Amino acid sequence: MLQVDPGDRGAPVDVSGTTIQGTSLDLADLRGKVVVVNVWWSGCGPCVKEMPMLVDAESELDPEQVAFVGIDIRETSTHNGEAFERDRGVDYPSLFDPGSETLLGFGHYAPRSTPATLVLDREGRVAALINGPVPSKTTLTDLVGDIAGEGA
Numbered sequence: 001m002l003q004v005d006p007g008d009r010g011a012p013v014d015v016s017g018t019t020i021q022g023t024s025l026d027l028a029d030l031r032g033k034v035v036v037v038n039v040w041w042s043g044c045g046p047c048v049k050e051m052p053m054l055v056d057a058e059s060e061l062d063p064e065q066v067a068f069v070g071i072d073i074r075e076t077s078t079h080n081g082e083a084f085e086r087d088r089g090v091d092y093p094s095l096f097d098p099g100s101e102t103l104l105g106f107g108h109y110a111p112r113s114t115p116a117t118l119v120l121d122r123e124g125r126v127a128a129l130i131n132g133p134v135p136s137k138t139t140l141t142d143l144v145g146d147i148a149g150e151g152a
Contacts, residue, residue, distance in 0.1 A: 002109075002129045003143075006150055012124030015105035017095040020072055020081040025093050027105075027124060033067045034127075034148045035120040036140070039103065040094075041074040042084040044114045050133045051088045054117075057137045057144075058092060065148050070094030071102055073114065121147050 015037075016026035027035060038054055040047035058068040072081040072094045081096060095102055103110040106118060109126040117140070119128040127147045134140050 001135075001139075001143075002131075004109075004125075004127055004129075006121070006127075009121065009123075009125035009127060010107060013105050013107070013120060013126060015071075015095075015102050017097060017102050019093045020078045020085065020096045021093070022078075023093070025069065025095055027069065027120070030067045030069070030120075031124045032122055033065055034122060034144050035124070036066065036068045036144060037071060037118045037120065038068070039071045039073060039111045039116040039118075040084075040114050041072055042080045043074065046133045047115045048084075048088075050115055051084075051090065053134065053137045054140075055089050055091075057140050060137075060141060061144060066144055068092040071097050073097050073100045073103070119143055119147055121150065 013027060019025050069092060075081050075098050078096050081094060106126060109129050111131060115133055117130040117134050118126055121127040128143055
């Protein structure tokens with residue numbers, strides 16, 4: 001896990017696209033909240049395993065302070081992503097990005113494989129990156145809490 005000190009964070013990320021459900025989503029619209037971005041695809045075994053924990057963490061965190069967003073890469077159709085989310089109770093949006101182009105918006109923090117989870121600070125800057133599965137729900141909720149408490 002990589003945490004980025006507030007003084008070392010770059011510019012806000014520029015990531016937007018269309019969700020699995022066909023609506024537009026721009027991460028800039030979520031500024032003011034800490035944003036957990038999970039990069040996944042339905043054929044990724046570790047993604048399948050960690051998704052229930054992410055759903056559980058999302059349900060415990062204050063939606064006024066924290067937003068969750070997925071980025072579904074490598075899918076052949078939105079139907080696979082929709083089924084994956086439905087079967088796992090995911091109620092937050094996921095960008096549909098079969099070619100992984102949106103990942104370029106994370107600059108040198110762009111994940112190279114799935115799963116990966118980035119945490120953006122309230123200004124939309126990368127504050128943390130977890131390459132691979134999130135170790136535990138507590139790891140994620142503590143990390144989000146620390147980032148949410150910055151400057152408070």
